[in-house]
Amino acid sequence: xxxxxxxxxxxxxxxxxxxxxxxxxxxxxxxxxxxxxxxxxxxxxxxxxxxxxxxxxxxxxxxxxxxxxxxxxxxxxxxxxxxxxxxxxxxxxxxxxxxxxxxxxxxxxxxxxxxxxxxxxxxxxxxxxxxxxxxxxxxxxxxxxxxxxxxxxxxxxxxxxxxxxxxxxxxxxxxxxxxxxxxxxxxxxxxxxxxxxxxxxxxxxxxxxxxxxxxxxxxxxxxxxxxxxxxxxxxxxxxxxxxxxxxxxxxxxxxxxxxxxxxxxxxxxxxxxxxxxxxxxxxxxxxxxxxxxxxxxxxxxxxxxxxxxxxxxxxxxxxxxxxxxxxxxxxxxxx
Amino acid sequence: xxxxxxxxxxxxxxxxxxxxxxxxxxxxxxxxxxxxxxxxxxxxxxxxxxxxxxxxxxxxxxxxxxxxxxxxxxxxxxxxxxxxxxxxxxxxxxxxxxxxxxxxxxxxxxxxxxxxxxxxxxxxxxxxxxxxxxxxxxxxxxxxxxxxxxxxxxxxxxxxxxxxxxxxxxxxxxxxxxxxxxxxxxxxxxxxxxxxxxxxxxxxxxxxxxxxxxxxxxxxxxxxxxxxxxxxxxxxxxxxxxxxxxxxxxxxxxxxxxxxxxxxxxxxxxxxxxxxxxxxxxxxxxxxxxxxxxxxxxxxxxxxxxxxxxxxxxxxxxxxxxxxxxxxxxxxxxx
Ligand SMILES: [Mg+2]
Ligand SMILES: [Mg+2]
Ligand SMILES: [Mg+2]
Ligand SMILES: [Mg+2]
Ligand SMILES: [Mg+2]
Ligand SMILES: [Mg+2]
Numbered sequence: 205x206x207x208x209x210x211x212x213x214x215x216x217x218x219x220x221x222x223x224x225x226x227x228x229x230x231x232x233x234x235x236x237x238x239x240x241x242x243x244x245x246x247x248x249x250x251x252x253x254x255x256x257x258x259x260x261x262x263x264x265x266x267x268x269x270x271x272x273x274x275x276x277x278x279x280x281x282x283x284x285x286x287x288x289x290x291x292x293x294x295x296x297x298x299x300x301x302x303x304x305x306x307x308x309x310x311x312x313x314x315x316x317x318x319x320x321x322x323x324x325x326x327x328x329x330x331x332x333x334x335x336x337x338x339x340x341x342x343x344x345x346x347x348x349x350x351x352x353x354x355x356x357x358x359x360x361x362x363x364x365x366x367x368x369x370x371x372x373x374x375x376x377x378x379x380x381x382x383x384x385x386x387x388x389x390x391x392x393x394x395x396x397x398x399x400x401x402x403x404x405x406x407x408x409x410x411x412x413x414x415x416x417x418x419x420x421x422x423x424x425x426x427x428x429x430x431x432x433x434x435x436x437x438x439x440x441x442x443x444x445x446x447x448x449x450x451x452x453x454x455x456x457x458x459x460x461x462x463x464x465x466x467x468x469x470x471x472x473x474x475x476x477x478x479x480x481x482x483x484x485x486x487x488x489x490x491x492x493x494x495x496x497x498x499x500x501x502x503x504x505x506x507x508x509x510x511x512x513x514x515x516x517x518x519x520x521x522x523x524x525x526x527x528x529x530x531x532x533x534x535x536x537x538x539x
Numbered sequence: 540x541x542x543x544x545x546x547x548x549x550x551x552x553x554x555x556x557x558x559x560x561x562x563x564x565x566x567x568x569x570x571x572x573x574x575x576x577x578x579x580x581x582x583x584x585x586x587x588x589x590x591x592x593x594x595x596x597x598x599x600x601x602x603x604x605x606x607x608x609x610x611x612x613x614x615x616x617x618x619x620x621x622x623x624x625x626x627x628x629x630x631x632x633x634x635x636x637x638x639x640x641x642x643x644x645x646x647x648x649x650x651x652x653x654x655x656x657x658x659x660x661x662x663x664x665x666x667x668x669x670x671x672x673x674x675x676x677x678x679x680x681x682x683x684x685x686x687x688x689x690x691x692x693x694x695x696x697x698x699x700x701x702x703x704x705x706x707x708x709x710x711x712x713x714x715x716x717x718x719x720x721x722x723x724x725x726x727x728x729x730x731x732x733x734x735x736x737x738x739x740x741x742x743x744x745x746x747x748x749x750x751x752x753x754x755x756x757x758x759x760x761x762x763x764x765x766x767x768x769x770x771x772x773x774x775x776x777x778x779x780x781x782x783x784x785x786x787x788x789x790x791x792x793x794x795x796x797x798x799x800x801x802x803x804x805x806x807x808x809x810x811x812x813x814x815x816x817x818x819x820x821x822x823x824x825x826x827x828x829x830x831x832x833x834x835x836x837x838x839x840x841x842x843x844x845x846x847x848x849x850x851x852x853x854x855x856x857x858x859x860x861x862x863x864x865x866x867x868x869x870x871x872x873x874x
Contacts, residue, residue: 351659363564
């Protein structure tokens with residue numbers, strides 16, 4: 205399936221009659237950045253459509269499956285766009301176990317153009333395969349809407365980072381909530397869900413709004429787990445070594461800690477948060493442990509689960525079971 | 540008119556109920572990057588629509604004017620997206636007489652996210668003002684198509700630059716032609732023309748294809764003038780100091796020179812092209828003078844004018860006079 209998508213994108217280049225070097229570059233760039241992730245977002249389109257069809261007493265047709273897979277790859281293209289650009293902005297070292305694309309020999313800041321090419325590719329695919337689909341325009345608008353929201357999330361994330369000097373006052377619950385919902389929830393949860401809904405015929409605004417509201421909550425819960433696991437997860441299980449403390453990230457742990465610290469503990473965070481060496485990192489973790497953030501996280505986890513379950517139970521514009529399945533997929537995950 | 544557009548974009552942010560810092564950042568980012576250029580591309584939408592309406596025996600209505608101005612600003616947003624990203628990739632110093640956006644204090648590589656935000660803003664404006672327009676979908680597709688072509692041009696431009704070592708073999712006519720048409724002609728000429736055509740009701744594929752073909756030629760001619768003026772133009776008139784030789788650009792002068800050089804002259808170019816110091820730059824200019832590139836340029840200019848005039852005279856799918864006006868606007872320009 206990826207092979208087809210890849211061929212079609214390269215075909216778009218061939219059709220423009222450009223020098224051979226362009227097609228070669230595009231092939232290399234797509235192969236390096238689009239497959240190779242966990243593909244959870246792309247797979248969610250297919251799985252959510254299956255759940256929706258089941259609620260309708262139907263099974264997924266071959267056409268359904270093919271379209272859901274294509275849209276799943278479009279979500280992966282969007283993700284690739286965000287990741288390539290994010291790694292440039294964060295000056296990151298590795299991604300998915302390989303050097304970041306901009307660190308590959310001969311690439312450098314060409315990655316900035318490549319990132320936006322990956323975004324434009326989404327609309328080439330939509331045009332090729334969905335031009336006659338009744339939701340074609342809605343699909344385009346959906347990608348643009350989700351892209352804008354994610355860019356706003358990225359903007360807030362970048363603005364929350366200390367510019368030279370650490371400013372703990374910026375780490376408010378309000379900013380944290382906004383970053384998480386905008387930077388992660390919309391493209392990771394709402395987008396795959398809304399795409400599947402368009403394929404299954406749930407296209408009215410009320411249904412999409414209900415889905416968006418539930419997905420915001422699921423996405424927030426997911427990111428809070430991510431932040432928790434960054435510090436307390438098992439490295440072998442999650443497959444990476446957390447560096448949120450070193451990177452001075454506006455994460456759930458530090459934001460929650462700041463709501464409960466004594467003046468002395470706050471002083472420790474002020475001195476040690478965002479420093480690279482092990483002594484400072486240990487000092488921050490010590491404060492987290494003193495405040496028993498693990499207990500607070502588990503309490504939050506239970507509270508989230510019942511709150512989201514409650515929200516889902518009130519949905520009447522679309523079937524509830526697919527949303528329940530989505531929540532169940534991440535509840536109490538350890539990786 | 541810009542004030543309205545600016546307000547509407549900030550309104551999109553307010554509607555998302557984001558922290559105040561986002562709106563402030565967006566205002567600053569838009570004000571720095573969107574107005575302040577020569578606005579020729581944006582103005583072309585309005586002027587071309589006027590010329591089309593005149594050919595129809597009509598005048599431009601107020602609604603016409605308002606829509607053309609809005610689409611003109613969308614072209615300027617697209618341009619801002621390209622320029623902000625291009626300056627990052629080229630590590631440039633100034634733009635429009637000010638430091639490049641990424642060099643502004645506190646911005647840095649956040650400019651990568653900002654560039655793509657400017658692109659997404661186009662679709663927010665289209666959605667707000669053209670949702671009911673019969674060409675709404677075509678306008679979206681047009682921006683996506685032109686964006687993709689420009690990105691391909693940028694890709695070729697970046698690939699033509701020597702990666703450490705100068706490779707004159709890359710400076711072929713074919714690559715030069717592709718870079719120029721894709722990187723400049725589509726968004727600078729075809730896009731404003733096609734937007735005006737949509738407003739005037741010239742929406743069939745044959746008309747757009749004819750316009751595209753003429754605009755490709757006009758855009759190529761325009762860029763060749765730009766390359767010529769970079770070396771031979773009057774600095775006071777063109778308002779900047781050319782650095783194409785120093786930057787090892789794949790420009791019309793070097794490409795043309797390479798087609799006429801003796802082995803000894805080629806050796807001079809091999810040694811001196813792309814070097815920053817005045818002695819090497821003078822050596823390159825000396826070769827250009829020996830080959831009398833000025834005469835070759837003027838001959839090319841005459842040949843282009845009559846070739847493009849010939850192409851325009853064969854167009855039957857839309858009025859010819861607006862295209863003739865567009866060509867006349869740049870013929871023998873000295874700035
Ligand atoms: Mg990052
Ligand atoms: Mg980041
Ligand atoms: Mg994380
Ligand atoms: Mg540049
Ligand atoms: Mg450049
Ligand atoms: Mg130039």
